[in-house]
Amino acid sequence: MKETTLKEIAKILGISITTVSKALKNYPDVSEKTRKSVLELVEKLNYRPNSFAVNLRTKESKTIGLIIPEVVHHFFSSVIKGILAEAEKNGYLVIILQSNESLELEKKQIALLINKRVDGILMSLSNESNNDDHIKEIIRKKIPFVQFDKISKLIPSSKVIINDQKAAMEAVQHLIDKGCRKIAHVRGPENPQNAIDRFLGYKKALEKNGILYDSKLVYTCRNVTFEEGITFAKQILEEHSDVDGIFAITDLVAVGILAYFNDKGIPIPNQIAVIGFSNWFMSQVISPKLSTVDQPSCEMGTLAFRLLLEEMLCKKENKVFEPRTIELKTKIIERESSLKTN
Amino acid sequence: MKETTLKEIAKILGISITTVSKALKNYPDVSEKTRKSVLELVEKLNYRPNSFAVNLRTKESKTIGLIIPEVVHHFFSSVIKGILAEAEKNGYLVIILQSNESLELEKKQIALLINKRVDGILMSLSNESNNDDHIKEIIRKKIPFVQFDKISKLIPSSKVIINDQKAAMEAVQHLIDKGCRKIAHVRGPENPQNAIDRFLGYKKALEKNGILYDSKLVYTCRNVTFEEGITFAKQILEEHSDVDGIFAITDLVAVGILAYFNDKGIPIPNQIAVIGFSNWFMSQVISPKLSTVDQPSCEMGTLAFRLLLEEMLCKKENKVFEPRTIELKTKIIERESSLKTN
């Protein structure tokens, strides 16, 4: 089945391609009569402009790229949902790539998106990312670019983030308020800014409350998994049996910790209180229900797309765009895992 | 920053655009010397072919579309993961659209993908889909098309599915084997084939075991949510206090059911055994751990893409492609929620 083209329509109506094109784009200099006949035939033949040709002419594709560390992840999939909804509302399609927390893949995918000539790129860094060179390429090519959640601070782009340090401080303060005095931290990997910030928030909260920081109480995840939660829970119990509180980098790890303690019959929160981060759906259905830090996800996606859209529009009109950073609010969610009764 | 084009390279080297293009595409009829000088300059200028132009010429974009009911969903996000990985391996990008279980959105999105002229489409139907007209358009346009999980049986396309009826039968048989005699079913909405098939499997299992089917024991979800699980658990308890087993359309609903029973102190599985479907991650961390039907997800994505790729290649070579259906194996996962000890 051959696709209808402007040429055919022009031929059938006995007018020029130019006029057909103008009629379709509501140029004012086309007679009502001509426009009508064009619209009718277009309707009848179910004509759709060839997007490849339009892209080539207009140098834009109404398509953006999204690079995300992991799709099977409550937080990230919610961000994707927000992005997809907002993009669709504004007539944009989204190409999604999963970096799988790998720097190598991330590099490759940035190259793919640049070659594809997407109109803009949204990105959350992989855990392995430890320098900015591959990202600078996006800036150098003047491709509209917004980072969210896991960002590189030094890249001059718009960003949508939370205040990880503050949120972590509040989480640890919450444990302290509940009576915890010896608090372990299962932190994220070395590279990601948010793992660093949450760790710093942990330290600051201790300091503020006159509790001595002990680096032995800090355990570092490599892959931030449920399994690591189990492993570290075991280790904490063996190495520091008097720990009375744990702040985990994210809910998935916290759930692993709870699973191990449940299994061993360690009373939570009375012996050890636990708080996670991100408010995954899972947290409210496990037992005990997990206290955590609520972090906007869908909204983060929506706002990231809006910032990108603004930048794309500025670029189109050759205006200067000043990158902006939006910081979203977090909130402590108190549930059973930190509700000490002693 | 202007992008490098073939024209510029040709000009700098004092040769024709044709020759540059051929050198880059490893045509045999280019001298080694010329090819080398081209490759060197290309490297130096970091030339990347303009994909818009390539798309227009070759009439393909190495991009496929994926329409999925819901991204924030353990099963679907795992399928996406499988698709993305396989697509990337084969040099394809994936545009993802979320139909949000809405027929209207689904229609719109099919139109978007057709207009975008993607090379192929992967799709899982929304719950609202009750006829095939919008999907037939894909077939009519001869766009390579593969359905997975939630499919329309009558559309002549490749499919990747499980045997929902058989899997459901096994799940209910499992409850019966554990001693359940009055088994309720919290089913999915009316339209989706897999909800229908699981319901039929439920019925067949009862029949096979000489248990009378009672339509009052079947509860129908509208949105297949955690909250509906809670609601129906309550209703089941009120309306049929002697129910001793529940088969839920999916784990999310089953988890809602467990939450309600836990809250009310109903002993699971001893008073009521529960089995879900899909083996979401969550199922193994809640208490009691949820018995369920394991359903391949990532693999489903991988295979769906492979079938699509095959069809896309056939189309390119003007070969006939015979749609195929791949049926993946499921497996009962026995956990605490069905482990009666009486």
Added chain:
DNA sequence: CTGAAAGCGCTTACAG
């Protein structure tokens, strides 16, 4: 081995 030319299907500045 090299290149002129046609063409993919649009958009738009320009002339009339």
Added chain:
DNA sequence: CTGAAAGCGCTTACAG
């Protein structure tokens, strides 16, 4: 109000 023409940046059949 209409249309001829140029051009976006490639690919490829064809001629030499």
